[in-house]
Amino acid sequence: MTATADAEAAANELMPLAEYLGSVLRRLRALPPLDLDLTQAHGNVLAADVFAPHPFPAFDQAAIDGYAARWEDLAGAGRIGSHPSSLPKFDNKGRTVRLNVVGDLGAASWRPVRLTPGTCFSVAAGAPLPMGADVVVPVHWTDQGMAAVEILHAPKRGSGVRRAGEEISVGQVLARAGTYVSPPMVATFAASGIGHVMVRPSPRVVVVATGDELVDVGRPSQPGQVVDANSHALTAAAVEAGALAYRIGICDDDPEGLRGLLEDQTLRADLIITTGGTGTGPGDMLRRVLSRPGTGRGKVDFTDVALSPGTSLGFGTVGGEEVPVVCLPGEPGAALIGFEVLAWPVIQLLAGAEPVFRHxxxxxxxxxxxxxxxxxxxxxxxxxxxxxxxxxxxxxxxxxxxxxxxxxxxxxxxxxxxxxxxxxxxxxxxxxxxxxx
CATH class of the missing domain: 2.40.340.10 (MoeA, C-terminal, domain IV)
Structure with missing residues (x-):
């Protein structure tokens, strides 16, 4: 048998990656939802569909600065619907319309007012529309008069006006469950009168590197020493995945110390990620410790998966709360690939995101x-x-x-x-x- 055939035969004994991921993800559920205010909800995933309780805009309003008027009063101004650049010169024979300006309305105006024929209001963008008004004439289409104004050109009926509920109606679905809350979505919720939403919290992820050979960053490796690049990289990767990540650092290959450290971290973690010790070599203490179940302590299953680089992955639970744990290889490249393949979808599932895999x-x-x-x-x-x-x-x-x-x-x-x-x-x-x- 050739070396290639030997390698393929060995690979055939490995679990297919798709089968392995399915077995892991079926064991997980999204984190319980929380009711958060809009600022805190940003970046989280909605736990339920969000419906508009109020319309937006909430009232008829001016969309631009100008003069709110009745379209019937403007029908004789210029060529209706044409662009100012194409207007003929006016000869004061009915080609302009003069209206009395009976008041000014700003965005903070609140008293209801009504137009009468031949009158208009000077309005700012966002101001409530006077009753009877159905058009707002842009300032640059007028002589900008204060007591009276000459309208040089008539916009189309409804121009410059935003009607109540025109953009968002009551009961409209604003966002579906599983959607990330983005800044524009925060604005949409707020404009519709929503102050709090139900979201899945960002998973709290603890990252631990294991191995007697590990030393912290800031110095080069020596024989018998390896700089811990993984815990830094995996913490950054977890943040990129949307988690709240905490780097614990290096844990020696001491069975009791390792088990105690992980159990302590279950008090503040929704997921623990370890790196190193997943193989079957003499120094792979993590696999030997976590694969043995303890009373109320959970158990981790280590599986040889048809994956390159890094075939050995671990998944299970630790501690009395049975917090999920993902165990990745110690080689940095394999650890990062393992994160993308296994830890990324686990984090997305806990966060309630859909889909759980990268595009x-x-x-x-x-x-x-x-x-x-x-x-x-x-x-x-x-x-x-x-x-x-x-x-x-x-x-x-x-x-x-x-x-x-x-x-x-x-x-x-x-x-x-x-x-x-x-x-x-x-x-x-x-x-x-x-x-x-």
Missing amino acids: SVKAHLLETVSSPGGLREFRPAHVAERRGGGHTVQPLAGGPYTLSGLSEANGLLVLGERVTTAAAGSTVDVLLLDRRR
């Missing part, structure tokens, strides 16, 4: 690449939009150089288990990474 596109591959048979490979890539539509994708460094590739990537090229070579010019799937650059 993907089909793209035209610019360079031939090889892939390990039997594994679903996620390779760093740069995606670009093609002129005329569609996307192109340029593979970046993968394999042992995945971390270097990820630092430049805005996407992940996805090569299926049956793909050993993807030719330049072929169409491939690409997972888009929103780096908010």
Whole structure:
């Protein structure tokens, strides 16, 4: 049997990634909803549909600065509906209309007023519309008179006016459950009279790096020492995913210390992410500790998944509250890929977001690449939009150089288990990474 055949045979014993993700996500539920005010709700996911309790605008109002009038009084001004630049010169033979200005209305005006024939009100944008008015003449279509005004041109009926409920009617669906609350959405809710909404809270994620060999950042690695890049990177990744993330730092391979640390963190975590110790080597303490169930302490299942890079992933619960825990490999590139594949959808599900996976596109591959048979490979890539539509994708460094590739990537090229070579010019799937650059 050839080395390639041996590798494929070994890969066939691994759990398919789709099957593994399905088994994990089915065990989770979105966090219980909270009633938050609008400012706090921003960035969270709605837990229920939101309906407008009041119309917007709430009353008939002027949409522009100008003069509120009755359209019937303006019918003789200029050529109705034409643009001022195309108007003929006026000869004072009925080509303008003169109206008496009986008052001024600002956005803070509140007393109801009524127009009578031959009169108008000077109004500011947002001011309540006088009863009987059905048009607002722009200031630059007049002589800007104060006691009386000459109307040089008549707008169309209804121009410059916003009617009550014109934009949002009572009972209208403003947003559906599962939608992120954006700044414009906050404005829409507020304008409709909504001060609080039901949202799923942002998951609180604790990140822990494990291993006796780890040292903190700020110095280079020495033999027997590895700088802890993972806890910093995964904390940033969790924030990017919408979580409230807390970096605990480094935990030594001490079984009791490890178990105690994780149980302590369950008091403030909705999800714990660990990195390192997921394999079966002599130094992989985390797998040995967490895979053993304890009384009321939960249990983590470690699974060899058909994934490249990093085949060994862990998922389960810890502590009496059975807080979910995701265990990622210790190699930085594999840890970040594992985060995208497993931790990202877990965070989205807890937050109540839909969909839970990143957006993907089909793209035209610019360079031939090889892939390990039997594994679903996620390779760093740069995606670009093609002129005329569609996307192109340029593979970046993968394999042992995945971390270097990820630092430049805005996407992940996805090569299926049956793909050993993807030719330049072929169409491939690409997972888009929103780096908010």
